[in-house]
Amino acid sequence: MTRKIVISPVTRLEGHGKIDIFVSEEGEVLNAAFQPVELRMFEKFTEGRCAEEMPRITPRICGVCPTAHHMASTKCLDDLFKAEPPEAAKLIRELLYHTFMTEDHLLHFYILAGPDFVVGPDANKLERNVVGLLKVVGKETVAKVVDVRGKCRELMERIGGKVVHPVCGLPGGVSKPLTSEDIEFAKQIAEECVDFSKWTLQLFKEKLLPKYKDVVLNNNLKINTYYMGLVSNGNSLELYDGMLRVVNPDGEEHAKFNPRNYLDYIAERVEPWSYVKMPYLKNVGWRGVVDGKDSGIYRVAPLARCNAADKISTKEAQEEYKEMYETIGEKPIHHTLAFHWARLVEILYSAERMQEIANNSAILSEKIRNENLKIPEEGVGCVEAPRGTLIHHYVTDEDGILTKVNLIVATQHNLAAINLSVKNAAKTFINTPEPDDGTLNMVEMLFRAYDPCLACASHNLSIRDIVNFRVVKT
Amino acid sequence: MLEKLFGQKKQKAEQEQEVKQESQKVKTAFYWATSCGGCEEAILDVREKLFDVLDKIDILFWPVAVDTKYSDVEALEDKLLDAVFINGGISNIEQKEVVKLLRKKAKAVIAFGSCAHMGGIPGLRNLYSIEDGLERVYFTTPSTYNPERALPSEKSELPGGGEVTLPPLLPNVLPLEEVISVDFYVPGCPPLPETILKALEVLLSGDIPEDNVLGAESKSLCNFCDRNQSKPENLSVERYYRVHEKAIPPDKCLLAEGVICLGPVTRGGCGEKCINVNMPCRGCYGPLPDIDDMGLRFLSNIASITCAGEESTDESKMRDAIATIKDPVGTFYRFSYPDSSINKLVRRR
Numbered sequence: 001m002t003r004k005i006v007i008s009p010v011t012r013l014e015g016h017g018k019i020d021i022f023v024s025e026e027g028e029v030l031n032a033a034f035q036p037v038e039l040r041m042f043e044k045f046t047e048g049r050c051a052e053e054m055p056r057i058t059p060r061i062c063g064v065c066p067t068a069h070h071m072a073s074t075k076c077l078d079d080l081f082k083a084e085p086p087e088a089a090k091l092i093r094e095l096l097y098h099t100f101m102t103e104d105h106l107l108h109f110y111i112l113a114g115p116d117f118v119v120g121p122d123a124n125k126l127e128r129n130v131v132g133l134l135k136v137v138g139k140e141t142v143a144k145v146v147d148v149r150g151k152c153r154e155l156m157e158r159i160g161g162k163v164v165h166p167v168c169g170l171p172g173g174v175s176k177p178l179t180s181e182d183i184e185f186a187k188q189i190a191e192e193c194v195d196f197s198k199w200t201l202q203l204f205k206e207k208l209l210p211k212y213k214d215v216v217l218n219n220n221l222k223i224n225t226y227y228m229g230l231v232s233n234g235n236s237l238e239l240y241d242g243m244l245r246v247v248n249p250d251g252e253e254h255a256k257f258n259p260r261n262y263l264d265y266i267a268e269r270v271e272p273w274s275y276v277k278m279p280y281l282k283n284v285g286w287r288g289v290v291d292g293k294d295s296g297i298y299r300v301a302p303l304a305r306c307n308a309a310d311k312i313s314t315k316e317a318q319e320e321y322k323e324m325y326e327t328i329g330e331k332p333i334h335h336t337l338a339f340h341w342a343r344l345v346e347i348l349y350s351a352e353r354m355q356e357i358a359n360n361s362a363i364l365s366e367k368i369r370n371e372n373l374k375i376p377e378e379g380v381g382c383v384e385a386p387r388g389t390l391i392h393h394y395v396t397d398e399d400g401i402l403t404k405v406n407l408i409v410a411t412q413h414n415l416a417a418i419n420l421s422v423k424n425a426a427k428t429f430i431n432t433p434e435p436d437d438g439t440l441n442m443v444e445m446l447f448r449a450y451d452p453c454l455a456c457a458s459h460n461l462s463i464r465d466i467v468n469f470r471v472v473k474t
Numbered sequence: 475m476l477e478k479l480f481g482q483k484k485q486k487a488e489q490e491q492e493v494k495q496e497s498q499k500v501k502t503a504f505y506w507a508t509s510c511g512g513c514e515e516a517i518l519d520v521r522e523k524l525f526d527v528l529d530k531i532d533i534l535f536w537p538v539a540v541d542t543k544y545s546d547v548e549a550l551e552d553k554l555l556d557a558v559f560i561n562g563g564i565s566n567i568e569q570k571e572v573v574k575l576l577r578k579k580a581k582a583v584i585a586f587g588s589c590a591h592m593g594g595i596p597g598l599r600n601l602y603s604i605e606d607g608l609e610r611v612y613f614t615t616p617s618t619y620n621p622e623r624a625l626p627s628e629k630s631e632l633p634g635g636g637e638v639t640l641p642p643l644l645p646n647v648l649p650l651e652e653v654i655s656v657d658f659y660v661p662g663c664p665p666l667p668e669t670i671l672k673a674l675e676v677l678l679s680g681d682i683p684e685d686n687v688l689g690a691e692s693k694s695l696c697n698f699c700d701r702n703q704s705k706p707e708n709l710s711v712e713r714y715y716r717v718h719e720k721a722i723p724p725d726k727c728l729l730a731e732g733v734i735c736l737g738p739v740t741r742g743g744c745g746e747k748c749i750n751v752n753m754p755c756r757g758c759y760g761p762l763p764d765i766d767d768m769g770l771r772f773l774s775n776i777a778s779i780t781c782a783g784e785e786s787t788d789e790s791k792m793r794d795a796i797a798t799i800k801d802p803v804g805t806f807y808r809f810s811y812p813d814s815s816i817n818k819l820v821r822r823r
């Protein structure tokens with residue numbers, strides 16, 4: 001008899017999901033699946049809305065990365081109304097974006113994933129959380145995390161109005177200029193962020209990596225996929241703008257394209273067992289949930305971005321980037337748990353970018369709106385969210401009322417790979433038909449490496465099979 | 475600081491002291507339904523005061539941060555939880571079952587944030603049928619390649635074996651109070667940290683306002699808005715502007731300048747965050763105490779201010795002015811469509 005183990009809900013991630021594991025009587029794992037179980041319908045109910053309101057609607061796809069949706073949406077409006085933002089507006093947006101990236105990555109490392117490494121993967125489940133973390137590391141460290149994150153969010157509020165669900169983005173600009181006090185505040189926070197991200201990297205490399213090296217570098221947990229991320233000139237890692245670059249499992253460039261042309265490169269697959277569609281590389285093709293060069297499955301988010309780039313443009317992050325590849329000894333890195341390391345390298349990059357931008361005096365200009373808007377028709381906006389590439393695509397009538405909306409969001413790209421990783425982890429860690437809580441948490445650790453956001457992934461309406469699926473009347 | 479991470483074991487006496495303190499704490503649970511996680515972030519934004527709160531409460535269930543599962547909740551005694559905070563509207567069977575379970579285990583249930591309170595932005599999906607959405611998402615979106623017209627199904631076989639299930643959808647997103655009885659409401663998308671702290675204070679003091687809405691003001695946003703001074707006594711608007719069409723000076727009333735702003739019908743207490751960066755209110759703090767249907771009341775406001783300066787009623791002029799308002803449903807009911815009289819009527823049919 002096959003036994004089915006259900007982990008529901010999966011915890012310490014954003015959104016709703018469950019894991020099913022099928023185990024034989026001998027304790028051999030036969031199969032496993034990771035399913036987001038929630039479903040909304042942003043692509044449908046945004047039809048009929050005013051396009052310029054999208055930066056205030058789409059952040060509700062995800063309250064953890066609302067700034068990413070706000071920005072993809074705002075950039076989509078630039079394209080839709082054919083209005084380049086003035087330099088100051090672009091800098092203000094980028095300052096907001098890198099501040100967001102810094103605090104969001106920090107949140108994941110310390111609050112969501114950290115307890116596994118610091119409290120221990122098989123600690124009591126009532127302790128394996130931020131409260132347990134507090135007991136082990138003491139209030140001082142946690143207070144530092146809360147303080148840095150809090151200051152970042154204060155700056156985000158000054159720029160974006162609200163921190164959860166910012167409102168400042170307009171086609172061709174932003175709604176409010178910054179003052180010199182804002183910039184002084186930004187400079188001070190940027191410096192603290194640089195210091196704290198270096199401290200966090202040191203913590204990871206000196207304390208956590210040696211302790212968990214065998215797990216991080218376990219070959220059973222490795223999957224060989226393609227990787228995608230935005231790059232700027234010279235294939236530097238980029239988060240706000242640029243071209244999308246894809247490398248194959250050997251690290252060779254597979255494609256490099258303007259995000260406007262995403263439909264030529266990416267397609268989405270519908271599977272009966274998943275509410276969330278799974279994107280794959282169109283010209284490689286869908287071969288099922290398998291890895292390798294012949295499978296169109298690719299990964300996004302920090303490790304994928306590092307893999308898809310050749311370098312990082314800021315000095316200290318570039319050194320950390322080099323060290324990561326030298327230590328692990330391969331590029332691309334296929335070890336899933338190395339996502340944590342790449343995430344920390346990205347924090348340092350974003351913190352350094354905050355410094356660069358805050359020191360650019362052009363940011364203080366009062367000219368923050370391009371008022372020469374053209375008749376809207378169609379636009380695409382793309383940014384790198386903390387959890388991966390975000391594509392917003394809007395079509396409107398000439399009044400700017402949305403007629404068609406398509407969204408491909410961060411975690412969605414990773415869903416097929418997360419399923420592979422969870423299956424590998426179940427096969428690696430489980431050897432009894434009745435695994436204990438600690439063992440099952442080790443399986444959850446593998447999806448946590450992706451920092452998946454199921455709120456994002458389940459943005460689309462997910463629908464029952466017309467024949468078989470029950471719609472329940474209330 | 476690094477040493478602290480792998481620090482010393484606690485003394486036994488210290489541990490016993492902790493156990494004793496634990497038992498006196500307020501027992502809570504947090505759950506999210508059809509929401510975005512922004513309410514969770516708002517709780518973290520309470521920042522250092524969070525530590526004081528954590529000293530006073532025990533969190534027995536909170537999927538975003540704590541590893542207990544549904545089975546752990548089922549095992550709790552009925553009414554063991556002093557307060558359960560639920561954010562998000564209810565849109566599928568799993569959420570419906572979980573909130574019913576939590577209701578059974580709770581002394582008090584708090585609808586937390588706009589979605590639990592009124593349905594929120596995901597509630598705009600009630601404007602369309604599920605079938606319309608099906609067509610769009612799984613068949614006609616330009617990136618979807620689905621020649622076999624495959625669809626997710628309640629039960630299915632995984633490639634490689636094993637049957638898995640997905641929770642069926644409800645035909646509409648529902649405010650929490652339409653699924654279980656709700657004791658208190660905390661408004662906002664998301665509620666501000668200040669609102670959350672105020673709500674907790676009110677809850678602990680027992681000095682509950684009559685309408686059971688915690689942490690927000692009972693006067694409209696306009697009462698707290700600095701721009702309100704510039705609002706003429708007799709407001710008259712001849713044409714409306716969308717946010718990208720006109721930049722409004724930072725001291726001018728947005729509505730008086732023709733930009734749709736829901737301030738007059740929305741509760742204050744939100745810190746006027748949107749207004750502070752020159753963007754109009756969209757009503758996330760919910761309706762004033764005497765208003766049942768926010769959108770309807772705002773419509774009546776619009777009717778009374780549009781071309782109000784005219785001595786004779788020139789209908790064609792009014793019609794032209796009203797025609798400059800695009801997407802009234804998605805704007806006036808941005809956060810409250812499932813709670814509107816019109817949607818309730820449609821659902822009853």
